[in-house]
Amino acid sequence: xxxYWLTAQEIQEKILNREIKVEEVVQIVLExxxxxxxxINAFVTVxxxxxxxxxxxxxxxxxxxxxxxxxxxxxxxxxxxxxxxGIKTTCGSKILENYVPPYNATVVEKILAEDAIIIGKTNxxxxxxxxxxxxxxxxxxxxxxxxxxxxxxxxxxSAAALAAGETFLALGSDTGGSIRCPASFCGIVxxxxxxxxxxxxxxxxxxxxxxQIGPMARTTYDCALLLNVIAGWDxxxxxxxxxxxxxxxxxxxxxxxxxxIGIPKEMIGEGTEDKVLKSLFNxxxxxxxxxxxxxxxSLPTLDYALPAYYLIAMSEASSNLARFDGVRYGxxxxxxxxxxxxxxxxxxxxxxxxxxxxxxxxxxxxLSAGYYDKFFLKSLKAITLIKEDFEKAFKKFDVLVSPTMPxxxxxxxxxxxxxxxxxLCDVDTVPVNLVGIPAxxxxxxxxxxxxxxxxxxxxxxxEDLLLKISYLSERKxxxxxxxxxxxxx
Amino acid sequence: MEKxxxxxxxxHLSWLARLELSEEEEVLYTSQLNEILEYFxxxxxxxxxxxxxxxxxxxxxxxxxxxxxxxxxxxxEALKNAPKKRxxxxxxxxxx
Numbered sequence: 130x131x132x133y134w135l136t137a138q139e140i141q142e143k144i145l146n147r148e149i150k151v152e153e154v155v156q157i158v159l160e161x162x163x164x165x166x167x168x169i170n171a172f173v174t175v176x177x178x179x180x181x182x183x184x185x186x187x188x189x190x191x192x193x194x195x196x197x198x199x200x201x202x203x204x205x206x207x208x209x210x211x212x213x214x215g216i217k218t219t220c221g222s223k224i225l226e227n228y229v230p231p232y233n234a235t236v237v238e239k240i241l242a243e244d245a246i247i248i249g250k251t252n253x254x255x256x257x258x259x260x261x262x263x264x265x266x267x268x269x270x271x272x273x274x275x276x277x278x279x280x281x282x283x284x285x286x287s288a289a290a291l292a293a294g295e296t297f298l299a300l301g302s303d304t305g306g307s308i309r310c311p312a313s314f315c316g317i318v319x320x321x322x323x324x325x326x327x328x329x330x331x332x333x334x335x336x337x338x339x340x341q342i343g344p345m346a347r348t349t350y351d352c353a354l355l356l357n358v359i360a361g362w363d364x365x366x367x368x369x370x371x372x373x374x375x376x377x378x379x380x381x382x383x384x385x386x387x388x389x390i391g392i393p394k395e396m397i398g399e400g401t402e403d404k405v406l407k408s409l410f411n412x413x414x415x416x417x418x419x420x421x422x423x424x425x426x427s428l429p430t431l432d433y434a435l436p437a438y439y440l441i442a443m444s445e446a447s448s449n450l451a452r453f454d455g456v457r458y459g460x461x462x463x464x465x466x467x468x469x470x471x472x473x474x475x476x477x478x479x480x481x482x483x484x485x486x487x488x489x490x491x492x493x494x495x496l497s498a499g500y501y502d503k504f505f506l507k508s509l510k511a512i513t514l515i516k517e518d519f520e521k522a523f524k525k526f527d528v529l530v531s532p533t534m535p536x537x538x539x540x541x542x543x544x545x546x547x548x549x550x551x552x553l554c555d556v557d558t559v560p561v562n563l564v565g566i567p568a569x570x571x572x573x574x575x576x577x578x579x580x581x582x583x584x585x586x587x588x589x590x591x592e593d594l595l596l597k598i599s600y601l602s603e604r605k606x607x608x609x610x611x612x613x614x615x616x617x618x
Numbered sequence: 619m620e621k622x623x624x625x626x627x628x629x630h631l632s633w634l635a636r637l638e639l640s641e642e643e644e645v646l647y648t649s650q651l652n653e654i655l656e657y658f659x660x661x662x663x664x665x666x667x668x669x670x671x672x673x674x675x676x677x678x679x680x681x682x683x684x685x686x687x688x689x690x691x692x693x694x695e696a697l698k699n700a701p702k703k704r705x706x707x708x709x710x711x712x713x714x
Contacts (some may be wrong), residue, residue, distance in 0.1 A: 436661045456701075457708055457709075470710055473711075478639065481637070486639070487647060487651070489637055490635060507664075
């Protein structure tokens with residue numbers, strides 16, 4: 130097997146045993162990127178020089194027997210809405226095409242402090258608004274399992290890079306499913322942490338009350354390893370929570386006393402493909418041997434989660450994206466004779482893509498006089514009821530399980546001109562962000578050589594339980610051994 | 619279909635958002651926004667009488683810290699990404 134298919138855990142073992150130098154690991158990944166990137170388009174920026182420089186620094190540390198970090202020598206890809214000092218951070222947008230952050234996001238500081246290597250910045254839907262990575266100004270990313278299909282979004286670059294062997298670890302962000310959707314479509318593991326577990330400092334905001342940065346990897350162990358590093362309170366993010374975090378790697382193993390699973394029937398109803406349902410029930414029936422029992426349940430208010438999510442997310446977007454005024458950073462039109470409002474409006478007209486504009490206009494509408502109560506406030510009240518439904522369910526069940534995506538990865542271009550059809554794809558992922566709970570996705574089956582992901586949801590701060598279930602499922606199902614053949618002509 | 623929002627209204631919103639739209643965009647967004655709002659209108663069926671809004675899932679209100687001077691960006695770093703600058707300031711378009 131090619132070395133780029135090893136897990137982060139395995140490559141780190143080789144580094145620590147001095148079987149391979151970090152510089153060689155980085156060269157292997159860069160070579161793999163050169164081999165497949167013209168087909169996949171997972172990266173906006175590949176950090177060749179920075180990565181090699183950092184690798185040599187770490188090799189020196191190893192030789193000189195200095196204390197080493199927990200991610201020593203592991204190449205990691207970072208979604209392009211997470212600020213990296215001195216490295217372009219575009220958000221997949223023309224308006225930030227040349228933006229170079231003067232500081233690092235807290236998660237970036239943390240992974241660098243643990244001796245990881247930033248290999249590149251990954252492609253994404255513009256400002257994380259999308260389900261396919263097709264809204265990126267830098268062109269769509271392709272699904273490594275079938276290059277004619279979407280990789281999911283908005284963290285499509287991070288997911289595709291992992292699935293294609295172009296990195297060992299990746300960071301994504303999840304506002305309404307943006308880690309879980311592409312992880313599911315690309316057949317990898319992705320975790321959306323509890324709101325407040327991971328610092329958002331340096332994450333360029335889209336809908337700040339919903340989004341979290343989270344780990345993406347080819348195995349559950351790798352995912353836990355990365356979560357260990359990024360979780361924790363940050364004084365620079367006032368919404369991060371002061372809580373004792375677990376050692377998620379240590380807690381991966383061990384049996385369940387008994388695990389009770391609820392499957393919300395609202396998440397397996399109309400709009401869910403039969404193939405996806407078949408995969409889901411096939412998966413849960415395989416769990417029975419592990420002292421796991423499951424029942425279908427109802428969370429009636431889930432039917433209202435999608436409109437509530439989109440209305441609030443768009444409202445927050447319209448406010449958050451007001452900072453792009455062409456004065457402090459970002460694209461600005463030539464403005465010899467134009468006044469402030471004209472420069473502002475025209476820079477945004479030329480700098481933003483279609484989906485971002487649509488959401489800003491709709492968000493402005495939902496917040497404007499006469500519509501605020503009907504749409505925005507109503508959505509906030511809906512959250513209260515949806516949260517109550519989840520709390521009730523978690524009194525009876527340890528976790529809830531659903532398909533991550535109601536459909537299999539679809540063709541590029543198939544839905545991009547129908548915004549509502551795309552929004553409806555997020556029906557099973559957005560409730561999690563509305564109520565702030567953690568959720569994981571991992572592959573539970575393959576249909577027509579395309580991965581099918583399962584979503585497991587838990588009460589706040591139960592990431593350890595989610596990772597444990599994923600770890601157990603992975604050992605039973607072994608889908609992480611499957612690799613796409615994207616390098617074949 | 620102009621049940622929820624008219625083209626004039628979209629035009630007004632684009633002014634409020636300081637986001638100029640082309641004529642084609644105005645037409646396209648009017649029809650798409652009507653379709654989307656028709657679906658979002660589903661929310662009106664949810665009974666929310668006496669239900670308080672949830673502004674924030676973790677329920678934090680205020681977070682305070684001591685007002686101490688900490689390192690921050692230099693003038694040069696802060697201006698590095700500005701499309702226009704002059705004498706150590708951002709250069710903004712004229713207002714009057």
